[in-house]
Amino acid sequence: MSDHDFVSGSKPIGIERGDGPYLYSTDGTAYVDAGASFACTPLGHSHPAVVDAVQEQVGRLTFVDSSFPVQSREDAYAAFVASTPEGLESAWFCNSGTEANEAALKFARSATGDSTIVAATRAFHGRTMGALAATWKDTYKKPFEPLAGDVEFVPYGDSEELTAAVDDETAAVILEPIQGEGGINVPPTGYLETARELTEEADAALVFDEVQTGMGRTGSMWACQNVGVTPDILTTAKGLGNGLPVGGVAVRDWIADGAGSHNATFSGGPVVTAAVHATISTLVEEEWPAHAAGMGDYLAGELEATLGDEVREVRGEGLLVGIELKRGANRVARDLAMNHQVLALPAGRTVLRLLPPLVIDREEADQLVDALGAVVAPETDAETES
Numbered sequence: 001m002s003d004h005d006f007v008s009g010s011k012p013i014g015i016e017r018g019d020g021p022y023l024y025s026t027d028g029t030a031y032v033d034a035g036a037s038f039a040c041t042p043l044g045h046s047h048p049a050v051v052d053a054v055q056e057q058v059g060r061l062t063f064v065d066s067s068f069p070v071q072s073r074e075d076a077y078a079a080f081v082a083s084t085p086e087g088l089e090s091a092w093f094c095n096s097g098t099e100a101n102e103a104a105l106k107f108a109r110s111a112t113g114d115s116t117i118v119a120a121t122r123a124f125h126g127r128t129m130g131a132l133a134a135t136w137k138d139t140y141k142k143p144f145e146p147l148a149g150d151v152e153f154v155p156y157g158d159s160e161e162l163t164a165a166v167d168d169e170t171a172a173v174i175l176e177p178i179q180g181e182g183g184i185n186v187p188p189t190g191y192l193e194t195a196r197e198l199t200e201e202a203d204a205a206l207v208f209d210e211v212q213t214g215m216g217r218t219g220s221m222w223a224c225q226n227v228g229v230t231p232d233i234l235t236t237a238k239g240l241g242n243g244l245p246v247g248g249v250a251v252r253d254w255i256a257d258g259a260g261s262h263n264a265t266f267s268g269g270p271v272v273t274a275a276v277h278a279t280i281s282t283l284v285e286e287e288w289p290a291h292a293a294g295m296g297d298y299l300a301g302e303l304e305a306t307l308g309d310e311v312r313e314v315r316g317e318g319l320l321v322g323i324e325l326k327r328g329a330n331r332v333a334r335d336l337a338m339n340h341q342v343l344a345l346p347a348g349r350t351v352l353r354l355l356p357p358l359v360i361d362r363e364e365a366d367q368l369v370d371a372l373g374a375v376v377a378p379e380t381d382a383e384t385e386s
Contacts, residue, residue: 184322
């Protein structure tokens with residue numbers, strides 16, 4: 001076993017290049033990327049705007065620390081803040097979603113002077129010690145305990161349990177507007193609004209983890225905009241640099257004023273911020289979130305029509321789609337990859353997760369539907385063709 005296998009596991013398909021919504025293996029086979037990039041390439045692979053911005057920047061200045069003004073960094077901060085809900089006026093760049101959530105929890109504790117973090121069952125917020133403490137799954141946590149204390153879990157989507165948990169000692173409530181790793185769980189109507197009301201009453205911070213739901217994936221630039229709820233802290237990563245390693249935290253002024261001392265060596269490096277600016281500008285100017293909303297409706301409708309009673313549910317928003325299967329999701333994902341040139345992800349034992357680039361069109365959506373029909377509902381698919 002190589003060191004790479006030990007760290008991250010391996011798949012039997014060597015990837016050589018990418019173009020738009022497709023990844024190409026070393027033997028030239030084209031695969032629809034519905035998960036291999038973990039939502040990290042909203043503009044698709046090797047998008048010209050991002051490639052050009054990165055190439056130009058790396059040829060001019062690769063790195064200087066964040067205490068020096070650099071135009072690519074200033075442009076990226078301005079674009080990021082402008083893209084977030086009104087009221088989030090300050091921002092900080094880091095290297096990943098985990099680091100963004102780690103910072104968010106620190107900021108909340110420092111700004112409020114309290115320590116209790118309320119998180120949700122089935123949540124995933126990262127793998128560093130602080131973010132891991134707010135992550136639900138024991139498989140991720142047990143080997144590293146004891147973790148940071150004062151974290152209380154409540155059932156995701158249960159407003160009554162959330163109400164009982166939030167009090168004057170609460171520093172933050174951290175939630176995914178739609179849970180990703182936990183199974184593409186969409187909260188009931190009014191749940192995020194309740195979280196907003198409770199945290200305001202308790203002088204606590206509301207943190208929305210939009211690492212997976214952000215960057216246009218759910219039909220708006222940020223999933224919280226779909227319900228009109230603005231948090232005190234918004235975290236993101238994955239698609240922020242269209243594949244480059246970067247995370248971001250946007251905060252209200254009262255959080256920024258009391259955030260305490262926090263930084264990182266590679267915060268807002270010139271090359272990654274060039275990618276951030278190009279990614280956000282292109283998403284906004286070319287209206288890819290709206291495209292994701294329309295394609296998501298089309299994809300969900302076609303999946304429901306094709307798979308029918310062969311699955312328990314098709315759920316999600318935009319191009320964040322979860323399919324609740326009646327069998328193991330890992331096995332279905334492997335069949336899709338090896339036999340139908342579709343790369344998808346499990347989200348728990350029985351949920352298949354589709355996270356295609358926002359630039360897919362009906363051709364790729366139909367390919368996803370046809371492949372899933374052949375794997376999940378082969379008899380129904382055959383009857384439809386006949």
